[in-house]
Amino acid sequence: MDPQTNVAKSLHIEHLNVIALMKRLGNAVSSPAPDIDPNTLTRLLTDVNSAISGEVIPHFDFEEDTLFPLLHDEGAGDLADLLAEEHVVIRELCEAVKATAKVFLANQVSSDAWAALKAPATELSQRLSAHAEMEEDGLIPLLDSLIDDDQDTEMMKMRAA
Ligand SMILES: [Fe+2]
Ligand SMILES: [Fe+2]
Numbered sequence: 001m002d003p004q005t006n007v008a009k010s011l012h013i014e015h016l017n018v019i020a021l022m023k024r025l026g027n028a029v030s031s032p033a034p035d036i037d038p039n040t041l042t043r044l045l046t047d048v049n050s051a052i053s054g055e056v057i058p059h060f061d062f063e064e065d066t067l068f069p070l071l072h073d074e075g076a077g078d079l080a081d082l083l084a085e086e087h088v089v090i091r092e093l094c095e096a097v098k099a100t101a102k103v104f105l106a107n108q109v110s111s112d113a114w115a116a117l118k119a120p121a122t123e124l125s126q127r128l129s130a131h132a133e134m135e136e137d138g139l140i141p142l143l144d145s146l147i148d149d150d151q152d153t154e155m156m157k158m159r160a161a
Contacts, residue, residue, distance in 0.1 A: 007159065010156070011063075014059050015135060022126075025048055026121075026125030042105060045104065046105075056094060066158055067143065068083065079139070083131070090124065097124050
């Protein structure tokens with residue numbers, strides 16, 4: 001079922017965006033050498049870096065600060081703990097991708113820089129997509145069933161803050 005509350009809708013859109021971006025990243029780094037157009041690659045890595053800082057991390061912060069405590073209160077603490085554990089691993093991968101992408105962008109021709117980027121980028125692509133898909137299956141419908149209109153409005157204010 002489609003997300004019903006505004007907060008579920010906003011998280012859903014971000015999940016779809018990040019799944020699409022992680023697919024682009026995974027495809028790009030699956031080649032043995034950076035054999036895609038350098039401008040395309042630069043745009044992709046710039047998009048990934050800005051999505052991490054501007055979308056992924058604030059999205060994780062919101063889930064951890066606001067949603068996971070709610071899940072604990074409502075008897076779904078196991079799901080919250082599992083998702084929070086995945087956040088820890090994905091946050092580390094985000095840092096590794098940002099750092100290695102920066103080195104690669106500063107030195108386009110380096111095969112060492114490409115090799116250093118490839119491992120964390122491949123793992124981030126897989127783990128973040130799987131995480132977003134798991135939340136689409138479990139967290140989004142649960143959230144819709146747990147919150148009322150007032151909580152929805154309150155949460156959207158927190159998201160905008
Ligand atoms: Fe999450
Ligand atoms: Fe999420």
